[in-house]
Amino acid sequence: MKTFKYLLLILSFLLVSCDNEEIIYEGESYLHFPTSAADYLINQGSTQRDIEIEYGTLSKVSGDHEVKLVLDPTSTAKEGVDFQYIKGTDNPNGKFNSKFVVRLLESGASSVAKIAVFRLQSSTLKSSIINYPTFTVTMSLKCPANLMNGNFKNTVAFWNTPAGFNFDIVQTSATNELRIKDYLDVGRDFILKYNPDTYVVTIPDVYTGANYSAAPYAGTEIWVKQSTDATQVSTFNPCTKTLTIYSNYYLKGTTAGYGNQKEVFIGN
Known part of the structure; x- marks a missing residue:
């Protein structure tokens, strides 16, 4: 037993010595x-x-x-x-x-x-x-973010199909926030948050104001959130007055939904 402990002590010392030893490179600079x-x-x-x-x-x-x-x-x-x-x-x-x-x-x-x-x-x-x-x-x-204030055409649509409807986009008094007025429903705006440095857009979970109508989910609220695909990044470009949103429409409290959707708005 003493011999076994002694061997463990030596092994432990060797491992610590290796960990603490610096690796020195003396080759070309590259x-x-x-x-x-x-x-x-x-x-x-x-x-x-x-x-x-x-x-x-x-x-x-x-x-x-x-x-x-x-x-x-x-x-x-x-x-x-x-x-x-x-x-x-x-x-x-x-x-x-x-x-x-x-x-x-x-x-x-x-x-x-x-x-x-x-x-x-x-x-x-x-x-x-x-x-x-x-x-x-x-x-x-x-370009400055305030160029995104104005009237925009929904050129690629999901929630409001067919494409081609016009919506006002405004910046609110809230910090780094855009609203697509009356987009989800009359009196119900689509709220977007954005990074002021990169203009990357994030979408807070929000109730659309609509409920699913068919069984087995009849009456279930339809909500919208950010795309679940990390490669789909929502952004806007004030220079071209273009807003691209990747969102996910889903039935609250279930695993059902409409999946990730792309929607594009271009300034008129």
Whole structure:
């Protein structure tokens, strides 16, 4: 028994020693980006937006090495039109990481996103082929949310079919809230919450005002909530005055319902 305990003690010591031992990489530096992509909105009227693009190396760089941020030809964004390099060249001497600065230009931005794929270039440092050799910037114009006030046509419809009916959309006194007036029923608005930075829309659970009429669920309330499919993201674009909603209409207290539905509104 004593021998068994002694062996366990040795094994425990070895495991702790392995856990606490640092793994030291002493190979080549290898340039890379810590993440692969990011989305940026340029506020209408702002003229420009400066963003920082971080990069790193697998080991600390020793000596002078020039590293450039270069645009991949697969990009849809153009230098001088959509963006400018503010700091496009760097020397990471003595560092594990550093950053570039790029200026996004409102004059070239539109509501349709443009893509800038950046690579790292150096004559003395190699680039990594994994994690991550490129960094993709998606840039688009961000118009103010108050442009969503107005009259909209329901071009893709479910609750109010056929498509083509017009509805007023208003911003209420509640923070970051839109209402589609009289959409669910006369006097019953469709309430939408939104993120002011991304314009992603969320749908609170709400009673539509209607009840199901057929057996076995006759009289059951019909409610609406956010789509249950995480890939279906509701958003609006004030620049194009377009609202796209993915919602789920269901019978309260049951597993029955109409499933996830897409509804689109375009400003008149």
